[in-house]
Amino acid sequence: MSLELKGITKRFGSLVANELIDLKVSNGEIHAILGENGAGKSTLMNIVYGLIKADSGSISVDGKIVEISDPSQALAAGIGMVHQHFMLVPVFTVVENIILGHEKLKRGVLTVEEAKASIERISKEFKFDINPDELIENLPVGVQQKVEILRALIYDAKVLILDEPTAVLTPQETDELLSIMKSLKSKGAAIIFITHKLREVQEVADKITVIRRGKVVGTTLPTATQEELANLMVGRTVDLTANRESNKAGDTVLSISNLNIYDASGRVLVNNLSLDIKAGEVVAIAGVQGNGQSELVRAIVNLEPHTSGSVKLNGKEILGNSVSKTLHQGVAYVPESRELDGLIASFTIAENLILDTHENQPFSKYGQLSNSKVIENAEKLTKEFDIRSQGVFDTASSLSGGNKQKVVLARELSRDVKLVIASQPTRGLDVGSIEFVHERLLAERKSGRAILLVSTELDEVTALADRIAVMYRGEILGIVSPDTSREKLGLMMAGIKERAS
Amino acid sequence: MAKSFNKSFSVFLLPFLAFIFAFFIGGLVIVFTDPEIMKLIKSPLNFLTAAGSKIGNSYLAVFQGSIYDINLSRKNGVLGGFYPLSETIVTSTPLILTGLAVALAFRSGLFNIGAQGQFIFGAIGASYVGFHFNFSPILHVVLALLAGIVLAGMYGGLVGVLKAKTGAHEVIVTIMLNYVASLFILWILKTEAFLRPKQIDPIAPEVALSARLPKLFGESQRIHLGIIIALFVAVLVWWLISKSTLGFKFRAVGANSNAAKSAGISIPFVTTATMFICGGLAGLGGALHTLGTEYALTANVAGTFGFDAITVALLGRATPQGTVLGAFLFGALQTGGRTLQSNTGTSSDIVQVIQALIVLFIAAPALIKYIFRVKQSAEDKTLTAKGWNG
Numbered sequence: 001m002s003l004e005l006k007g008i009t010k011r012f013g014s015l016v017a018n019e020l021i022d023l024k025v026s027n028g029e030i031h032a033i034l035g036e037n038g039a040g041k042s043t044l045m046n047i048v049y050g051l052i053k054a055d056s057g058s059i060s061v062d063g064k065i066v067e068i069s070d071p072s073q074a075l076a077a078g079i080g081m082v083h084q085h086f087m088l089v090p091v092f093t094v095v096e097n098i099i100l101g102h103e104k105l106k107r108g109v110l111t112v113e114e115a116k117a118s119i120e121r122i123s124k125e126f127k128f129d130i131n132p133d134e135l136i137e138n139l140p141v142g143v144q145q146k147v148e149i150l151r152a153l154i155y156d157a158k159v160l161i162l163d164e165p166t167a168v169l170t171p172q173e174t175d176e177l178l179s180i181m182k183s184l185k186s187k188g189a190a191i192i193f194i195t196h197k198l199r200e201v202q203e204v205a206d207k208i209t210v211i212r213r214g215k216v217v218g219t220t221l222p223t224a225t226q227e228e229l230a231n232l233m234v235g236r237t238v239d240l241t242a243n244r245e246s247n248k249a250g251d252t253v254l255s256i257s258n259l260n261i262y263d264a265s266g267r268v269l270v271n272n273l274s275l276d277i278k279a280g281e282v283v284a285i286a287g288v289q290g291n292g293q294s295e296l297v298r299a300i301v302n303l304e305p306h307t308s309g310s311v312k313l314n315g316k317e318i319l320g321n322s323v324s325k326t327l328h329q330g331v332a333y334v335p336e337s338r339e340l341d342g343l344i345a346s347f348t349i350a351e352n353l354i355l356d357t358h359e360n361q362p363f364s365k366y367g368q369l370s371n372s373k374v375i376e377n378a379e380k381l382t383k384e385f386d387i388r389s390q391g392v393f394d395t396a397s398s399l400s401g402g403n404k405q406k407v408v409l410a411r412e413l414s415r416d417v418k419l420v421i422a423s424q425p426t427r428g429l430d431v432g433s434i435e436f437v438h439e440r441l442l443a444e445r446k447s448g449r450a451i452l453l454v455s456t457e458l459d460e461v462t463a464l465a466d467r468i469a470v471m472y473r474g475e476i477l478g479i480v481s482p483d484t485s486r487e488k489l490g491l492m493m494a495g496i497k498e499r500a501s
Numbered sequence: 502m503a504k505s506f507n508k509s510f511s512v513f514l515l516p517f518l519a520f521i522f523a524f525f526i527g528g529l530v531i532v533f534t535d536p537e538i539m540k541l542i543k544s545p546l547n548f549l550t551a552a553g554s555k556i557g558n559s560y561l562a563v564f565q566g567s568i569y570d571i572n573l574s575r576k577n578g579v580l581g582g583f584y585p586l587s588e589t590i591v592t593s594t595p596l597i598l599t600g601l602a603v604a605l606a607f608r609s610g611l612f613n614i615g616a617q618g619q620f621i622f623g624a625i626g627a628s629y630v631g632f633h634f635n636f637s638p639i640l641h642v643v644l645a646l647l648a649g650i651v652l653a654g655m656y657g658g659l660v661g662v663l664k665a666k667t668g669a670h671e672v673i674v675t676i677m678l679n680y681v682a683s684l685f686i687l688w689i690l691k692t693e694a695f696l697r698p699k700q701i702d703p704i705a706p707e708v709a710l711s712a713r714l715p716k717l718f719g720e721s722q723r724i725h726l727g728i729i730i731a732l733f734v735a736v737l738v739w740w741l742i743s744k745s746t747l748g749f750k751f752r753a754v755g756a757n758s759n760a761a762k763s764a765g766i767s768i769p770f771v772t773t774a775t776m777f778i779c780g781g782l783a784g785l786g787g788a789l790h791t792l793g794t795e796y797a798l799t800a801n802v803a804g805t806f807g808f809d810a811i812t813v814a815l816l817g818r819a820t821p822q823g824t825v826l827g828a829f830l831f832g833a834l835q836t837g838g839r840t841l842q843s844n845t846g847t848s849s850d851i852v853q854v855i856q857a858l859i860v861l862f863i864a865a866p867a868l869i870k871y872i873f874r875v876k877q878s879a880e881d882k883t884l885t886a887k888g889w890n891g
Contacts, residue, residue: 303763324765333763341763344756355753356764364746 001158002026008057017043032205036430040214080157082148090137142173250279253450259309277450284453284465292474332412336423342408345397350378385410402433423454519862527855528556566840567833587724593832597731598786599810600824602779607819609775610755615675616783617807618682619653623784626652628798631708641711649788650781657780665769705798714793727789739821
């Protein structure tokens with residue numbers, strides 16, 4: 001089966017999201033659509049899946065033009081989609097989620113046996129290992145994604161759209177997904193793979209279409225180099241290797257000793273952890289998501305309620321302070337999720353830029369916010385950090401992912417801080433923004449700030465860190481230098497510690 | 502400029518359309534519940550004429566009862582014709598404050614159902630200081646108002662403390678505290694401190710003359726200083742929400758408590774401070790009503806001011822400006838409802854039907870948007886109260 005798009009155009013007001021896009025995918029082919037955030041990839045796929053209606057253009061399946069105005073028509077035409085944010089009901093079981101919208105009754109009673117059989121058959125075929133009776137909320141993210149894929153397969157999708165499928169996955173889960181994609185391909189499926197991660201594209205794609213600002217700017221083969229792909233995507237030359245100059249580390253800024261973190265029920269999340277970071281040094285915490293990195297970071301800024309041990313900033317104990325006091329003692333905090341913890345979507349850019357300094361001079365005077373100072377500050381920071389918007393009174397929700405992160409960085413780095421904590425600072429960002437964030441963090445290192453970087457991206461960790469601490473199950477398994485091989489780091493992340501080498 | 506106009510336009514457009522539509526449905530209800538008119542249904546022309554005049558007369562009566570009555574102006578001069586408006590303002594005064602108590606809580610992400618209980622405590626505090634002590638006039642009013650504000654503020658603050666310390670949901674706590682307050686006032690009116698000498702009815706002594714709020718337009722009208730205070734407080738709340746540092750914290754927590762927390766804003770502090778201030782606002786409403794209108798505390802002093810407040814705040818989309826307008830609308834409907842019954846024989850309950858319909862259409866904006874084909878921007882979201890897990 002083949003899917004062909006011709007001249008797809010979609011406008012939102014004055015914004016052209018897609019302009020005259022042509023695309024052809026045949027069976028047994030993985031077609032990667034590469035583009036920065038906001039390039040129009042998701043809009044295009046939502047048009048194909050019937051969630052958005054195109055202004056003009058046609059979609060044809062096997063040479064016949066089809067009208068797709070809602071997802072059920074897309075499914076009927078053999079098009080299935082795995083969304084970036086999963087469309088699963090967390091309190092339902094796997095099988096219940098699968099039959100949702102396709103319920104079959106037997107003498108007036110819901111029957112799931114048939115669906116269970118199909119799940120088991122397809123699970124076996126692709127080695128999914130999914131228990132149909134497990135609740136979704138108990139499954140790891142990677143497995144939830146498999147459930148989404150399974151759902152598309154059960155309803156006979158011949159064209160599978162994967163919208164940024166690896167954004168939420170660990171390196172291991174990503175590898176697994178890529179191999180699933182390959183085996184789907186070998187069974188004759190056509191796959192549209194939307195991403196901005198170059199390495200993945202090169203690994204699995206047969207054809208690559210690059211989209212920039214709503215237009216197709218090039219079609220290429222996976223033999224193209226990463227630099228070529230990145231240049232096409234961003235539209236200018238990109239330097240992918242962070243330029244880390246040698247730098248002499250100074251005095252110890254952050255000193256964590258014997259830190260324990262518990263959850264509300266007393267379970268140990270981080271166990272007896274000790275770590276020092278010096279001025280002018282980047283220490284990266286590498287590890288598979290969920291091994292206590294998030295809790296560690298939150299504990300340092302005192303967002304975790306159950307802790308013991310000691311965290312010293314420039315020799316002063318900060319564990320047990322209020323969050324506000326911790327931040328004002330000289331900690332910049334770039335949280336893991338900018339949407340959830342970093343920004344207030346309905347607030348203006350200017351307001352978001354004073355979120356943790358609104359009480360301070362000169363922004364607050366006699367209990368009243370000084371509008372002129374707040375604007376002045378926003379104008380200065382948007383310029384310095386190249387935050388692109390229509391103005392400082394735009395809401396944060398109107399910004400692209402990269403610009404959102406720049407707002408968070410601008411707010412945190414513009415304060416007088418000694419320690420910068422950056423948790424997953426480039427997650428979900430496009431190449432251009434990643435470059436910006438990396439440069440900025442290295443500039444902070446140069447200026448003598450201590451930097452704690454938490455990342456699940458090995459490339460990022462090895463490019464930026466002076467020392468890499470690998471975390472596994474709430475403990476630091478070892479601290480290694482950044483020229484350690486990927487294989488060794490990967491093994492450590494999986495909990496395997498090499499004997500004296 | 503144009504942008505801000507558009508925004509305020511869309512903020513007020515939906516409530517306005519809801520209002521119009523509610524009156525339309527209300528008109529149908531008036532006609533279909535009137536047996537005299539329904540008898541004419543077989544001759545359409547007569548039916549329509551009768552229905553039209555019935556609806557016209559009914560809403561005219563509501564207008565005459567709440568804004569301007571031409572008959573009164575013939576007797577008492579042009580200004581005298583505005584007597585109904587003064588009654589509307591008297592009813593609206595406490596509603597403005599209870600409405601603000603709900604609206605401000607919304608902005609911090611809290612759903613304050615407890616304005617009724619807080620109002621009662623405000624009335625108790627003001628009444629006690631009003632009849633028990635003797636001070637010079639201005640001082641007495643100020644102290645009595647303060648007593649109401651502080652007592653009700655603590656009653657509201659209690660909800661905040663409970664939520665901050667134990668996570669108890671404010672909706673449940675405030676509903677329960679409403680029961681506590683309405684039973685507490687029944688009990689306290691029977692205690693020696695509050696019972697009128699040689700009286701068995703549960704009614705407190707009238708407040709001293711020095712504690713009463715002065716009338717604004719002489720003794721022929723009941724309108725008192727309270728409306729000026731209420732409007733001033735509304736401006737103060739506007740300043741608090743949109744200009745002050747404290748209000749910035751409130752809005753931040755209301756819009757995204759996770760991000761607020763990560764930026765060092767203390768959620769327990771915001772919750773407690775908001776509920777204290779909201780309690781104080783509703784309490785001031787109770788105090789003004791007691792010192793300006795009722796003078797003597799009775800068990801029924803709060804009427805439905807605390808419950809109507811939720812509607813008023815929703816109608817005003819949780820903005821102080823909108824809440825003031827909403828309070829006037831509700832005040833007008835209530836005073837107009839009385840005239841409706843006496844002038845046209847239509848039950849004043851119809852006014853409550855209209856009120857309920859307005860709420861329904863506000864609560865279901867999609868319906869109004871569909872009926873009137875309105876496009877609305879996604880940005881005008883000021884109601885930020887969360888559900889049970891929020």
